[in-house]
Amino acid sequence: MPAKTSADQLLKAAAKVYHQRGYHAAKVSEITREAGVAQGTFYLYFPSKRQAFVELMEGFARNISSAALELDWERIRNGEDLRQQLVDLYTSIFQICADNRDVADLFFNAAPSADERAAAIREEFMRGVEGISAQSLVDGAERGYFRALKAETISRAIVGMFLNIVLRTIIAEGRTFRLRELAEDLVDFEVRGLFVSEGAATK
Amino acid sequence: MPAKTSADQLLKAAAKVYHQRGYHAAKVSEITREAGVAQGTFYLYFPSKRQAFVELMEGFARNISSAALELDWERIRNGEDLRQQLVDLYTSIFQICADNRDVADLFFNAAPSADERAAAIREEFMRGVEGISAQSLVDGAERGYFRALKAETISRAIVGMFLNIVLRTIIAEGRTFRLRELAEDLVDFEVRGLFVSEGAATK
Amino acid sequence: MPAKTSADQLLKAAAKVYHQRGYHAAKVSEITREAGVAQGTFYLYFPSKRQAFVELMEGFARNISSAALELDWERIRNGEDLRQQLVDLYTSIFQICADNRDVADLFFNAAPSADERAAAIREEFMRGVEGISAQSLVDGAERGYFRALKAETISRAIVGMFLNIVLRTIIAEGRTFRLRELAEDLVDFEVRGLFVSEGAATK
Amino acid sequence: MPAKTSADQLLKAAAKVYHQRGYHAAKVSEITREAGVAQGTFYLYFPSKRQAFVELMEGFARNISSAALELDWERIRNGEDLRQQLVDLYTSIFQICADNRDVADLFFNAAPSADERAAAIREEFMRGVEGISAQSLVDGAERGYFRALKAETISRAIVGMFLNIVLRTIIAEGRTFRLRELAEDLVDFEVRGLFVSEGAATK
DNA sequence: AATGAATGAGGGTTCATTCAT
DNA sequence: AATGAATGAACCCTCATTCAT
Structure with a gap:
């Protein structure tokens, strides 16, 4: 079983935060905090908050x-x-x-x-x-x-x-x-x- | 039949703009433009964009x-x-x-x-x-x-x-x-x- | 002689800041501070930092x-x-x-x-x-x-x-x-x- | 004649990219891509984007x-x-x-x-x-x-x-x-x- | 020497809200 | 009641730089 990749962590965290806060109120910074990575990391895996959703x-x-x-x-x-x-x-x-x-x-x-x-x-x-x-x-x-x-x-x-x-x-x-x-x-x-x-x- | 009040106009305009753009994308300035009043007027009738909705x-x-x-x-x-x-x-x-x-x-x-x-x-x-x-x-x-x-x-x-x-x-x-x-x-x-x-x- | 408008102040301030810092290093916040207005005011008169230049x-x-x-x-x-x-x-x-x-x-x-x-x-x-x-x-x-x-x-x-x-x-x-x-x-x-x-x- | 070093490649690539995009718009990642090396390699030869220029x-x-x-x-x-x-x-x-x-x-x-x-x-x-x-x-x-x-x-x-x-x-x-x-x-x-x-x- | 994933500070821009007139 | 210019907090995204491998 491979280690959890940042991409996985981020997608999971995104689901959680989008769900808790709603799409618009969700902040990218919350998602990355939840995923335990830096803000910039989000953009290594998704071109935008929109596209992640x-x-x-x-x-x-x-x-x-x-x-x-x-x-x-x-x-x-x-x-x-x-x-x-x-x-x-x-x-x-x-x-x-x-x-x-x-x-x-x-x-x-x-x-x-x-x-x-x-x-x-x-x-x-x-x-x-x-x-x-x-x-x-x-x-x-x-x-x-x-x-x-x-x-x-x-x-x-x-x-x-x-x-x-x-x-x-x-x-x-x-x-x-x-x-x-x-x-x-x-x-x-x-x-x-x-x-x-x-x-x-x-x- | 009373003349259309600004409140009526605004509520009607709000319904239209919220519908067209979606709640978050709708701007108060669009609503007031649609209603034909100044932006500040909105806040005479509603305490917030949220409350109008x-x-x-x-x-x-x-x-x-x-x-x-x-x-x-x-x-x-x-x-x-x-x-x-x-x-x-x-x-x-x-x-x-x-x-x-x-x-x-x-x-x-x-x-x-x-x-x-x-x-x-x-x-x-x-x-x-x-x-x-x-x-x-x-x-x-x-x-x-x-x-x-x-x-x-x-x-x-x-x-x-x-x-x-x-x-x-x-x-x-x-x-x-x-x-x-x-x-x-x-x-x-x-x-x-x-x-x-x-x-x-x-x- | 009319009072100095915000637009005038901003254009003058923009010239100064663009000149002092260079186009890229110039911050909109510096320009507005120089002009004595809030940041958002800049965007009442110019659609972007680029366009002001x-x-x-x-x-x-x-x-x-x-x-x-x-x-x-x-x-x-x-x-x-x-x-x-x-x-x-x-x-x-x-x-x-x-x-x-x-x-x-x-x-x-x-x-x-x-x-x-x-x-x-x-x-x-x-x-x-x-x-x-x-x-x-x-x-x-x-x-x-x-x-x-x-x-x-x-x-x-x-x-x-x-x-x-x-x-x-x-x-x-x-x-x-x-x-x-x-x-x-x-x-x-x-x-x-x-x-x-x-x-x-x-x- | 010595083989082309990474430093040479990078300087040549830098000249090209700086020229095409302009200094500020040029990205270190573009320079390294152009030179065919990894991004980190840039910093083995230059302390900064600025210094390469x-x-x-x-x-x-x-x-x-x-x-x-x-x-x-x-x-x-x-x-x-x-x-x-x-x-x-x-x-x-x-x-x-x-x-x-x-x-x-x-x-x-x-x-x-x-x-x-x-x-x-x-x-x-x-x-x-x-x-x-x-x-x-x-x-x-x-x-x-x-x-x-x-x-x-x-x-x-x-x-x-x-x-x-x-x-x-x-x-x-x-x-x-x-x-x-x-x-x-x-x-x-x-x-x-x-x-x-x-x-x-x-x- | 070389890699490239990860970092995080920084800034342009938006827009709901306010308030002097 | 009505105006609309002004406000400024908030947030997405970029990218030079770092560092574990």
């Missing part, structure tokens, strides 16, 4: 995107399989966010108003996720699992409910355990809705 | 909260009534956001990283809405409309899906028409879920 | 250029008239430089290595003066006053001798009196080389 | 001074001999400057505002050259070649015209050929003003 955001987006974000319909034989894949998928992303609370918080909350480039990264990510979600709705409907729904609207609803759980339960409250259970509760609601039965809801 | 946020929170956010169970006789109340409630909030895109954007996106006090206002609002939502889940279950669900988790899911529609479809895309239809699509998904039927989902 | 250079170039730099052949009837015009012209420029030693020094010595724009202003000025000088050589030759000389080379020689007197005698030594006498000595040397004549030198 | 200036001053700067009256029998010695002298200095354009440019243009010590070297050089020139005027007058002129003023004029040719024609334009011809043109102008003669100019 962008790199954090890019890293997080790559990290999340490396998780399987799409359903594998080949392996889905029935509703239960589908439900399981959703639970797996949600759980893995919950886990990544739980493991990187600081950066996840920056990504979802701070990025839009921190920096244009960072905002673009987040925006692209959101669009990508909504697109995948919308496609899944179409695919699932074709295969007879899902009702016919407005894909554009409902994909946003799905992403939104997932995102708010991440923000409130994982990031804000700091929950790191029983994330699968959390995913199961969410998926149960997602697939069946609030009403006790189809009958009751429409009668 | 906070007042915008408070106003928006009041505005939203003035809409009926709670279900009126007295007037609900069946699932369809419930569904209608949800649609009405969602539509009215959609409308408020559509009418105040700038401030809504600031409230939901910028507030958390703009200023501590503003973040607290948004946080309190979110907690309030989630609380109402959770209570509704309990009430609805008691009355036999809703399945037994983890209220804390599902209330967040519900708020999240609603919020993401606001953010993406109304604020970002700027949709201002057929908001009731949007609410209907959302409520339909909310109450019945994705799966074609209770049968299919569990079989 | 450029404005000084531009002002000096305009100042010099406002002096009649060209001979008026209409008023020249003989060699003595010509000699007098040269003496007048040189004296007036000597005077301007003597009245603005600081800025003249900056213009001729510091500008080239201070800033690209300032260097360009000085360069353009030098080219202009050499061009006028070369044209005068041609005109004077046509009229029978001057020998046939390589105008491009000799115009540079003439500008050079004039410039070095300015730099060494007026700027460096600070001579401010009997400038006409100085000009006469110089012209005497200059014309005995320019005017058609025969004699010891070629025998 | 001073050494360049000192070298150039020595180089120029090694040329015969004085007239050899023993070998002057008539005006033509004198003219020839001047042409030889000017040509040799032209040649040195043409062979070292970069450093010559630094010496004459950058030194005054680059560094106090460098400015002093240039100043001393200029004073020396003007002194020699003034002495030659006196000597030449005593021997009946030159008219009686104000030695202090005219020596500066002579140095100035020579210097401006160097700056504009050799350094700025980069002329490296027919330098003797250039010297002849200059001397021709110079002596017709210096030598006792009669003619149109005074009539």
Whole structure:
């Protein structure tokens, strides 16, 4: 295991300070103090305070995107399989966010108003996720699992409910355990809705 | 109808500039130029740049909260009534956001990283809405409309899906028409879920 | 007489400090201290330290250029008239430089290595003066006053001798009196080389 | 012939970079990159960025001074001999400057505002050259070649015209050929003003 | 001799805020 | 109430210099 490099220390310290103070209030001098290096050292590894933030955001987006974000319909034989894949998928992303609370918080909350480039990264990510979600709705409907729904609207609803759980339960409250259970509760609601039965809801 | 006061002009200008530039990049001098007054005038009406932003946020929170956010169970006789109340409630909030895109954007996106006090206002609002939502889940279950669900988790899911529609479809895309239809699509998904039927989902 | 404005104070202070310390070593804080204003005030009147310097250079170039730099052949009837015009012209420029030693020094010595724009202003000025000088050589030759000389080379020689007197005698030594006498000595040397004549030198 | 030492490489690289960027904008890191050595190596050979520049200036001053700067009256029998010695002298200095354009440019243009010590070297050089020139005027007058002129003023004029040719024609334009011809043109102008003669100019 | 990562003092610039008019 | 010139604290970034290897 190699010794911790200054670059590592700085990125870690940057995540911490950006998170504690917010992007604008964070001072480069705080980051370097936190990292235990001199101020000038920051600029050996990052061209600017801005770019260090962008790199954090890019890293997080790559990290999340490396998780399987799409359903594998080949392996889905029935509703239960589908439900399981959703639970797996949600759980893995919950886990990544739980493991990187600081950066996840920056990504979802701070990025839009921190920096244009960072905002673009987040925006692209959101669009990508909504697109995948919308496609899944179409695919699932074709295969007879899902009702016919407005894909554009409902994909946003799905992403939104997932995102708010991440923000409130994982990031804000700091929950790191029983994330699968959390995913199961969410998926149960997602697939069946609030009403006790189809009958009751429409009668 | 009173003449437009400087305070009004400034608040309007502030909303515009904060929205265009972001809280930190917005300059008091831009706001006053936009409002057509001298820079010093700003400080006759607001003690600080920070406080002007906070007042915008408070106003928006009041505005939203003035809409009926709670279900009126007295007037609900069946699932369809419930569904209608949800649609009405969602539509009215959609409308408020559509009418105040700038401030809504600031409230939901910028507030958390703009200023501590503003973040607290948004946080309190979110907690309030989630609380109402959770209570509704309990009430609805008691009355036999809703399945037994983890209220804390599902209330967040519900708020999240609603919020993401606001953010993406109304604020970002700027949709201002057929908001009731949007609410209907959302409520339909909310109450019945994705799966074609209770049968299919569990079989 | 209006009260001294901050702009005036600052330009004067800037000339002094740039001259004392050199462009690069000069600090904006020194200039404002010298001017008796706060640091930020500097930026009410100049967009940058660089631009303040450029404005000084531009002002000096305009100042010099406002002096009649060209001979008026209409008023020249003989060699003595010509000699007098040269003496007048040189004296007036000597005077301007003597009245603005600081800025003249900056213009001729510091500008080239201070800033690209300032260097360009000085360069353009030098080219202009050499061009006028070369044209005068041609005109004077046509009229029978001057020998046939390589105008491009000799115009540079003439500008050079004039410039070095300015730099060494007026700027460096600070001579401010009997400038006409100085000009006469110089012209005497200059014309005995320019005017058609025969004699010891070629025998 | 010894292998090129790092010191040589660095001095050559320094001349290039100082010339391209100017003294202040030149970075030690650029010089070492240009020389193909590590940054720290610079400080094995020079105590500071400043001193490297001073050494360049000192070298150039020595180089120029090694040329015969004085007239050899023993070998002057008539005006033509004198003219020839001047042409030889000017040509040799032209040649040195043409062979070292970069450093010559630094010496004459950058030194005054680059560094106090460098400015002093240039100043001393200029004073020396003007002194020699003034002495030659006196000597030449005593021997009946030159008219009686104000030695202090005219020596500066002579140095100035020579210097401006160097700056504009050799350094700025980069002329490296027919330098003797250039010297002849200059001397021709110079002596017709210096030598006792009669003619149109005074009539 | 040579390296190059690390240092940290220093200064140009911004802009929220003040206050004399 | 309104003005807008003036203020000055704050902070990012540069780069000459050092030093452990």
